[in-house]
Amino acid sequence: MAAEIATVERALIPQQRCFRSAAGVGVHVDGAELHRINKWLFDSGLRILAQIHSHPTDAYHSDTDDEYALATAVGSLSLVVPDFATGPADLSQTAVYRLNKAGKWMAVPHAAVNRLIEIVD
Numbered sequence: 001m002a003a004e005i006a007t008v009e010r011a012l013i014p015q016q017r018c019f020r021s022a023a024g025v026g027v028h029v030d031g032a033e034l035h036r037i038n039k040w041l042f043d044s045g046l047r048i049l050a051q052i053h054s055h056p057t058d059a060y061h062s063d064t065d066d067e068y069a070l071a072t073a074v075g076s077l078s079l080v081v082p083d084f085a086t087g088p089a090d091l092s093q094t095a096v097y098r099l100n101k102a103g104k105w106m107a108v109p110h111a112a113v114n115r116l117i118e119i120v121d
């Protein structure tokens with residue numbers, strides 16, 4: 001079976017509200033914005049292939065990341081960049097997860113990341 005190649009055509013930055021709690025910092029995307037995004041995707045004939053966000057320090061998929069992911073299609077990728085993305089773009093420092101059929105985000109081993117993602121300048 002040939003591998004499916006998908007190209008990122010657009011980047012979408014949702015309207016979001018920042019918050020700070022005892023657990024740390026985060027952003028919230030409200031229901032109206034999620035509705036707007038879904039309508040835009042439908043009207044554009046596009047779908048979310050991947051999502052990306054940063055953390056203040058370590059890159060990992062938190063429980064909140066698991067629960068409130070915007071990408072919901074099986075096979076979607078979720079990238080978490082460390083240190084508020086202040087360093088150079090480097091996939092070896094980025095935590096990459098993929099949504100499986102059971103709806104669970106699974107860490108993609110670094111050796112497999114470069115087979116899944118190609119950054120083209």
Ligand SMILES: [Zn+2]
Pocket residue numbers: 053054055060061062065080
């Ligand atoms: Zn996160």
